Amino acid sequence: MIEIKNLNKSYGTFEALRGISLSVDKGEIYVLLGSNGAGKTTLIKILTGLITPTSGTALVDGYFARDNKNIRRKFGYMPEHPDLYERLTGEEFLNMMGSLKGVKENILTQRVRKLSKELEIADYLNMEMRSYSKGMKQKILFINAIINDPPNLILDEPTSGLDPRFTQDIKSRIKNLASYKKNILMSTHITSVAEDLADRVGIIEKGKLVQEGTPQELLEKTGTNSLEDVFIEVVNHARKNS
Amino acid sequence: MLIVGFWLTLSTIEFLAQIDEPFINPSKANVLFGIFFFFTAKATTESLEGTLRDKALKHYFTSPIDSSSLMYSRLLKVLFYNLLLFGLAMSIVLFVINIGNINIPIDNSFIIPLYLLMLLAPLAGFNLSVLSHVKKRVFKIINAFLSVQIVTFTWFVLHNDSVSSIQNHYIVLMLIGSTITLIVVTKTYYRESWAITSQGIEDSNHHSYKIKLPNFISSNIKLIAESEFTRRWRNKQIPASMGIVATMGIGLVFIYSLLGPYPEIGLEMDRYFYPSLIAMTLFISTVIHVLIPSLTLISRDGRRLWCLRTLPTYMQKILMGKAVSILLTAPIITLAIALPVPIILEYPLSFVLFSTISSWIFIFLMGGVGLWAAVKFPNFDESTRGAPDIITMYSTMMIIILLSVFFLALPIYLFMLDRVLGVLSIVFAADMAALFMISMIKRASYLLKKMELSF
Structure with missing residues (x-):
C-alpha cells in the first residue's frame, strides 16, 4: 500500500508540495493529474526515496523507501526522463537491475526475453542504449519497473514518448497489473490516459492536491463531460483562488 | 592551498x-x-x-x-x-x-x-x-x-x-x-x-560480448563493478589510462637507459635518484589511473543515479562495486612503475617489496579520498562529463599529499634504519590504508544515501 500524509517539500521559499495526503489501495490505479511543474514528479521522487520531504510522510508498505532497502524491492519505479546507462546494452542493463532486485538468473532471462519480445524491442537488446529512441528507452524503463514483479508500481508519465499503438499496449498492461492486485500510482498530464486507466484521480496544482475522487465523482462535482474539462475547470478555479 | x-x-x-x-x-x-x-x-x-x-x-x-x-x-x-x-x-x-x-x-x-x-x-x-x-x-x-x-x-x-x-x-x-x-x-x-x-x-554500439568479472566478490558488488567496468571500458577511459601508465613505465626504463644505474647529479642525491623518481611516477600514475576516475564515479552517473538509488541494495555495496571496478586494473601501476626499474637495477628484494606495497598505499588512499570527494562534491554538469572542478581536484590532491606523508614517512624512515623493519611497517601501513579506504567508502555511502536527486 502507498500512503502519503501531509507531505510538504520546500526549496528555500518555493513550496513544491503543500500538505498533500493520499493513499493507493490494493489493486487500485491512482492517477496524479497536473500541469507541467505542478509537483507530480517531486511527489513521486519523495515516495521512491530520491528526495527527502521537508515534513510529512510518504510510505510504501509502511516504510520510507530511503531508509529501508528491503522496501525498495517492493516497488517498481519508472522515471519521467529515460536516463539510462547508455553505454550498456538493453540486455545488460535489465540483467543487472533484475539481479540486483533479487530475481533468479533463469527467471530473469525468461522475463527479459518474454517482455522484450512483447514490447518489440528484442532485436535491439544487444545494442548500446545510446542508440535507442525515446520510445525504446521508455519500454526498457517499463520492463525494468516490473522485472521483479513488485506489489507496488510508481510510474512517472509512463506513456510519454510512445507511439499510439504502444501507448495502448502499456495502458492495457497497467490495467492488467492492477487486476493482479498491484497498487499503482502514476502521473500524467494527458487526460485521456487518466480517463482510460484511473480508479481514482488526484489533481495537483502548484504543489497542492486540489481535487480527488473517482472520474465519475469528479465529473458530477464539476458538471462537465470529460476529464479534460474537469482538469481545466479545477485548475482554473485553483489559480483564481491562489 | x-x-x-x-x-x-x-x-x-x-x-x-x-x-x-x-x-x-x-x-x-x-x-x-x-x-x-x-x-x-x-x-x-x-x-x-x-x-x-x-x-x-x-x-x-x-x-x-x-x-x-x-x-x-x-x-x-x-x-x-x-x-x-x-x-x-x-x-x-x-x-x-x-x-x-x-x-x-x-x-x-x-x-x-x-x-x-x-x-x-x-x-x-x-x-x-x-x-x-x-x-x-x-x-x-x-x-x-x-x-x-x-x-x-x-x-x-x-x-x-x-x-x-x-x-x-x-x-x-x-x-x-x-x-x-x-x-x-x-x-x-x-x-x-x-x-x-x-x-x-x-556504428560501434552493437555488442555481443560481455565483460564478466571473477566470482571472488559478493554478487551485488560484482554486478555493479561489471556494469561500471563495462561502461568505462567502452568509453575508452580504462584503455586510455592504462596506456598512459604503461607509457610512464616505459619512460622510466628509458630514463634508466639514458642515465645508467648511477646518475651523477651531485648534492649527495645519487643514491636517492631512482627511488625518488619511482615514488613521484607512482604518485602521478595513481592520480591518473585511480584518483581521477574515482572523482568522476558519481558525477558521471548524473541523472542516471536513480537506477542505483532505487535498488534494494546497501549504498555501501554500490560504492564498493564502483571501487572494485577501479581497483581491478590498478595492478598495472605496480607492474609498470613499481617493479621494472628496481628489478633492472637489481635492487634487493626488500626494496622491490617496499616499492610494490607503497604503490598499493597510494592506490588505497587515492581510491578512498577520490570516492568520498566524488559523493561529497559531485559535479552534475553533463558537459564536463563528471570532471570535478579545479578547486575540488586541487584540494583532493593536497589532502592526498598530506595523507601520503602521514602513511609513508615512518615506514621510509624505518626502512633506512632496517630493511626488515621497514618492509613490516610498510605492510602495516598498507593495511591501514586499505582500512582507510573502506572507512571513506562507508562515509561516502552515507552521503550518497542522503543525496537529493531533485534533477
Missing part, C-alpha cells in the same frame, strides 16, 4: 635548478616546448569533446546558424579557457616568486615566447582534432602531417641557437598565422567532421 602548492612546486624547481644534470635541469627551450605540448594536447581533447562530441551540437546544426560561426564560437571557447587558465597560473607563479623570494629567472626572453606559444597551442589542438575527423583519408593524412609539422617546427625553432629570440617570436607569430589560415580555409569541413564523429559513435 593553491598558493602553498605553487610555492612547493616552485621551490622544488629552484632546488632542482641547482643540479647540473641536463635531464633534471632542462633548458629554457625544453620547458617552453613542454608547456606548449601540454596545452596543445589539452586543447585537442577539449576540442574533441566540445566541438565534435557535444550532444548539444545537434540543436545548433539544425538551427539557422552558419556552421562556420558555430565552429568559430567553439574555437574561441577553447582559446579563451586555455588563456584564462594560463593567465591565472602565471599570475600565481609570479606572485609566489616575488613573495617567496624564489630564485627562478623568468624574464621577457621566456615570457614573450610563452605567451605566443599559448596562442598557438589551442589553435593547433583545435585544428588537429577537428580536421582529423574528415571523411577523406587524404585530408586526414595531410592534416595530421601539418599538425605534426607545427609541433616539430616549434621544437626546432625553440632549440635552434642560430635563431635570435626576436626571430623566434616572428616565426611563432608566422605559425599562428598559418594555423589560423588553415582553420579558416578548412572551415567547410567542420559539419562533415561533426557528422562523421556522431556517425562513428552510432
Whole structure:
C-alpha cells in the first residue's frame, strides 16, 4: 500500500508540495493529474526515496523507501526522463537491475526475453542504449519497473514518448497489473490516459492536491463531460483562488 | 592551498635548478616546448569533446546558424579557457616568486615566447582534432602531417641557437598565422567532421560480448563493478589510462637507459635518484589511473543515479562495486612503475617489496579520498562529463599529499634504519590504508544515501 500524509517539500521559499495526503489501495490505479511543474514528479521522487520531504510522510508498505532497502524491492519505479546507462546494452542493463532486485538468473532471462519480445524491442537488446529512441528507452524503463514483479508500481508519465499503438499496449498492461492486485500510482498530464486507466484521480496544482475522487465523482462535482474539462475547470478555479 | 602548492612546486624547481644534470635541469627551450605540448594536447581533447562530441551540437546544426560561426564560437571557447587558465597560473607563479623570494629567472626572453606559444597551442589542438575527423583519408593524412609539422617546427625553432629570440617570436607569430589560415580555409569541413564523429559513435554500439568479472566478490558488488567496468571500458577511459601508465613505465626504463644505474647529479642525491623518481611516477600514475576516475564515479552517473538509488541494495555495496571496478586494473601501476626499474637495477628484494606495497598505499588512499570527494562534491554538469572542478581536484590532491606523508614517512624512515623493519611497517601501513579506504567508502555511502536527486 502507498500512503502519503501531509507531505510538504520546500526549496528555500518555493513550496513544491503543500500538505498533500493520499493513499493507493490494493489493486487500485491512482492517477496524479497536473500541469507541467505542478509537483507530480517531486511527489513521486519523495515516495521512491530520491528526495527527502521537508515534513510529512510518504510510505510504501509502511516504510520510507530511503531508509529501508528491503522496501525498495517492493516497488517498481519508472522515471519521467529515460536516463539510462547508455553505454550498456538493453540486455545488460535489465540483467543487472533484475539481479540486483533479487530475481533468479533463469527467471530473469525468461522475463527479459518474454517482455522484450512483447514490447518489440528484442532485436535491439544487444545494442548500446545510446542508440535507442525515446520510445525504446521508455519500454526498457517499463520492463525494468516490473522485472521483479513488485506489489507496488510508481510510474512517472509512463506513456510519454510512445507511439499510439504502444501507448495502448502499456495502458492495457497497467490495467492488467492492477487486476493482479498491484497498487499503482502514476502521473500524467494527458487526460485521456487518466480517463482510460484511473480508479481514482488526484489533481495537483502548484504543489497542492486540489481535487480527488473517482472520474465519475469528479465529473458530477464539476458538471462537465470529460476529464479534460474537469482538469481545466479545477485548475482554473485553483489559480483564481491562489 | 593553491598558493602553498605553487610555492612547493616552485621551490622544488629552484632546488632542482641547482643540479647540473641536463635531464633534471632542462633548458629554457625544453620547458617552453613542454608547456606548449601540454596545452596543445589539452586543447585537442577539449576540442574533441566540445566541438565534435557535444550532444548539444545537434540543436545548433539544425538551427539557422552558419556552421562556420558555430565552429568559430567553439574555437574561441577553447582559446579563451586555455588563456584564462594560463593567465591565472602565471599570475600565481609570479606572485609566489616575488613573495617567496624564489630564485627562478623568468624574464621577457621566456615570457614573450610563452605567451605566443599559448596562442598557438589551442589553435593547433583545435585544428588537429577537428580536421582529423574528415571523411577523406587524404585530408586526414595531410592534416595530421601539418599538425605534426607545427609541433616539430616549434621544437626546432625553440632549440635552434642560430635563431635570435626576436626571430623566434616572428616565426611563432608566422605559425599562428598559418594555423589560423588553415582553420579558416578548412572551415567547410567542420559539419562533415561533426557528422562523421556522431556517425562513428552510432556504428560501434552493437555488442555481443560481455565483460564478466571473477566470482571472488559478493554478487551485488560484482554486478555493479561489471556494469561500471563495462561502461568505462567502452568509453575508452580504462584503455586510455592504462596506456598512459604503461607509457610512464616505459619512460622510466628509458630514463634508466639514458642515465645508467648511477646518475651523477651531485648534492649527495645519487643514491636517492631512482627511488625518488619511482615514488613521484607512482604518485602521478595513481592520480591518473585511480584518483581521477574515482572523482568522476558519481558525477558521471548524473541523472542516471536513480537506477542505483532505487535498488534494494546497501549504498555501501554500490560504492564498493564502483571501487572494485577501479581497483581491478590498478595492478598495472605496480607492474609498470613499481617493479621494472628496481628489478633492472637489481635492487634487493626488500626494496622491490617496499616499492610494490607503497604503490598499493597510494592506490588505497587515492581510491578512498577520490570516492568520498566524488559523493561529497559531485559535479552534475553533463558537459564536463563528471570532471570535478579545479578547486575540488586541487584540494583532493593536497589532502592526498598530506595523507601520503602521514602513511609513508615512518615506514621510509624505518626502512633506512632496517630493511626488515621497514618492509613490516610498510605492510602495516598498507593495511591501514586499505582500512582507510573502506572507512571513506562507508562515509561516502552515507552521503550518497542522503543525496537529493531533485534533477
